[in-house]
Amino acid sequence: MDKGSPEAAWREDCAPRRVLELFATKWTSMVLHTLHARHQGAARTGLLQRSLPGISKKMLTQTLRDMEASGLISRHVDSVVPPAVTYRLTPLGTRCVEPVELLYGWGRANADALDALQPRPSARRR
Amino acid sequence: MDKGSPEAAWREDCAPRRVLELFATKWTSMVLHTLHARHQGAARTGLLQRSLPGISKKMLTQTLRDMEASGLISRHVDSVVPPAVTYRLTPLGTRCVEPVELLYGWGRANADALDALQPRPSARRR
DNA sequence: CAGGATCCTCCACGATACTG
DNA sequence: CAGTATCGTGGAGGATCCTG
Numbered sequence: 001m002d003k004g005s006p007e008a009a010w011r012e013d014c015a016p017r018r019v020l021e022l023f024a025t026k027w028t029s030m031v032l033h034t035l036h037a038r039h040q041g042a043a044r045t046g047l048l049q050r051s052l053p054g055i056s057k058k059m060l061t062q063t064l065r066d067m068e069a070s071g072l073i074s075r076h077v078d079s080v081v082p083p084a085v086t087y088r089l090t091p092l093g094t095r096c097v098e099p100v101e102l103l104y105g106w107g108r109a110n111a112d113a114l115d116a117l118q119p120r121p122s123a124r125r126r
Numbered sequence: 127m128d129k130g131s132p133e134a135a136w137r138e139d140c141a142p143r144r145v146l147e148l149f150a151t152k153w154t155s156m157v158l159h160t161l162h163a164r165h166q167g168a169a170r171t172g173l174l175q176r177s178l179p180g181i182s183k184k185m186l187t188q189t190l191r192d193m194e195a196s197g198l199i200s201r202h203v204d205s206v207v208p209p210a211v212t213y214r215l216t217p218l219g220t221r222c223v224e225p226v227e228l229l230y231g232w233g234r235a236n237a238d239a240l241d242a243l244q245p246r247p248s249a250r251r252r
Numbered sequence: 253c254a255g256g257a258t259c260c261t262c263c264a265c266g267a268t269a270c271t272g
Numbered sequence: 273c274a275g276t277a278t279c280g281t282g283g284a285g286g287a288t289c290c291t292g
Contacts, residue, residue, distance in 0.1 A: 014237075015233045015237030015240050015241060016230045016231075016237070017233070018240065019230070019232065019240070020155045020226075020233070021152070023150070023155070023229065024149070024151055024152050024155070026150050027285095028150075029150070030146055044254090045253075045255085046254080056285070056286050057254085057287095058255085058285075059284085062284090062285090069243065077254095081253095082253050083253055083292080084254085085254060085255090096232050098232075099225045099226070099229040099232060100225070100229070102228060103145060103146065103225040103226070104142045104145070104146065106145065106222050106224075106225060107141045107142030107144070107146070108142050110141070111140075111141030111142070114144065114145070114196065117196060117197045151264080152264075153265095170274090171273075171274055171275085172273065172274080182265075182267075183275080184265080184267085184275090184276085184277095185265060185266075187274080187275060188264090188265090203274095205273095208273050209274045209275080210273070210274085211273085211275090253292100254291100254292095255290100255291085255292100256289105256292105257288105257289085257290080259286105259287090260285105260286085260287085261286080262283105262284095263282105263283100264281105264283090264284085265280105265282090266281085267279090267280090267281105268277100268278090268279090269276105269277085269278085270277080270278100271276075272273100272274090272275090272276105
């Protein structure tokens with residue numbers, strides 16, 4: 001592990017940085033939060049989609065795929081006839097939930113302050 | 127689109143959700159981390175850019191603007207002749223650092239597991 | 253029900269050049 | 273040094289149809 005860079009900051013491919021980039025997606029953190037806070041760490045695809053207003057089936061699947069590849073969740077195919085797929089938080093993912101929940105809680109705690117400041121998240125001047 | 131579903135989950139415009147979307151950007155979390163962990167909560171523009179390999183001047187400014195609008199940081203113009211602008215974490219921003227640092231720490235702690243799982247962050251197969 | 257395959261839109265992001 | 277303006281691009285993200 002070469003950490004000798006004086007001022008060179010963290011390399012672009014270091015693990016923490018890749019983690020932060022993992023969450024630089026629209027749905028990753030919200031899927032994680034929903035899975036944990038609303039479904040005790042396990043839920044089927046349809047339920048997840050219903051729990052995430054606005055997400056498209058494509059993005060749900062894609063996000064779940066990425067999270068699975070990152071070891072945050074695991075995929076379980078229960079049945080066969082009408083496919084019943086359940087996603088569960090892995091131990092790794094469960095440990096990762098804590099920071100996200102803190103961020104979420106921070107948002108709730110400061111909702112008023114945030115509402116007062118931000119007129120609209122997407123309303124950027126043109 | 128029918129709104130007001132009974133189990134419609136969290137509304138799309140609730141504060142926590144907007145917070146998570148705030149961090150669904152490439153640089154927000156990294157600017158926050160850098161500002162806190164490497165510069166004790168205050169740094170000038172140039173230093174920030176040098177601390178964030180790969181960021182463009184445009185994105186730096188834009189990210190800083192958004193963070194300022196969200197109350198995470200404050201902007202201080204020190205001099206006049208050669209502009210010397212310093213950005214500082216606000217109390218709000220400082221409290222927000224904790225979750226991000228946890229996420230960052232989680233990445234460091236599980237770097238090996240993450241490296242083993244993820245072949246390449248940008249190499250998405252379809 | 254889960255999710256692949258397609259097509260398309262739009263904006264996040266980057267490179268460059270310019271101002272004060 | 274800090275910031276803006278402009279332009280171009282990739283790819284995230286959405287809608288729709290189709291499969292087992």
